[in-house]
Amino acid sequence: MNVYLVGGAVRDRLLNRPISDRDWVVVGSSGEDMIQAGYRPVGKDFPVFLHPQTHEEYALARTERKVAAGYAGFSFDAHANVTLQEDLQRRDLTINAMAEDQQGNLIDPYGGHADLQAGVLRHVSLAFTEDPVRILRTARFAARFDFQIAPETMTLMRTMVDNGEVNALVPERVWQELSRGLMEAHPARMIETLRACGALAILLPEVDALFGVPQRAEYHPEIDAGIHTLMTLNYAAQHQYTLTERYAALLHDVGKAKTPTTLLPRHHGHDLAGIELVKAVNTRWHVPKHCAQLALLVCAYHIRIHAVSQLRPATVLTILHKTDAWRRPDRFASLLRVCIADARGRLHKEKTDYPQQDHWLNLLLAARNIDTAMLASTISDPQQLATSIDQARLSSITPLQNAYRQHHSETH
Known part of the structure; x- marks a missing residue:
């Protein structure tokens, strides 16, 4: 039995990044050998075992063969004669196809270390095209490391999209990869990568449709609605927003692609126009309830949150009701945080003041402080x-709101 550390742990050590978990490949062994050595089998589709002390995963070296469409359409060979090089060859990217032996020596048959140093994501072999999840994984790694996609790998990804492989993805895997990508350091890179290969138009057509939609330059110097969405998402990432908040940031403006545009597009009503689109995304990818609900609230109310200085006190009360701010003040605070990202996710507006946040929180506090008992x-x-x-x-809330409106009218 020969044991090798593989994949992400090797990659992250070379990058001097924290290693969260370690995966191992076992060469020259069988399932029976592993069980006799005290390992506990856990794999359903192929032999994976847990170490009796560390509980880390040890997988038998294996090859795979495409037998049907989609993520699950593979058959595996995990016989004892499968080599380490054959096992690494089936992996997605060269930076994930490196190993270390038990003496710490690097084994890098496909040039992963060089690609790591160059900041390039490159497929290992043509087997990349057999698994549509690898499109999402590549986009996610672009979001994590801010690496470039090798031209030949982007070509393969476009071919996979053209061949309909993306259509075979199941909702659970799509959401798993999208949610992980949103939580990376550069989530906009995931969206850009998916758009570049054509997958965004299939997975998130509501977001893809925003690119090329103009906005009024006095409010959005970046002009393009898709670029604004990416800037909003990046602001959320830079300020350590939660997944729920980042997902809402991604979808907050999808209604702009559905509102009429002119030479000076106003996008009036894009908040309400986006509601059904957000619902469609939530349903399509089985989005968890907490993420789905905040995305709907942000889409529906972000314009009125911004424009609080123009609202009557009764309208403020209605918004607090409809957002369930009484029972869900933390979620209401998240709504405000996404609105800040929206306001600051604009060219040269990254540090703009946003007094609306404090005002809304003061309104909520005043309304909650009444003696209901x-x-x-x-x-x-x-x-x-x-x-x-x-x-x-x-x-x-009326005195607070009237004073805020008066101050806003005097200063503007």
């Missing part, structure tokens, strides 16, 4: 109680 002790009818609570909340 006292009202409940004196009013027994539920409908009358709800009306009285609304009246009390409105009374508490």
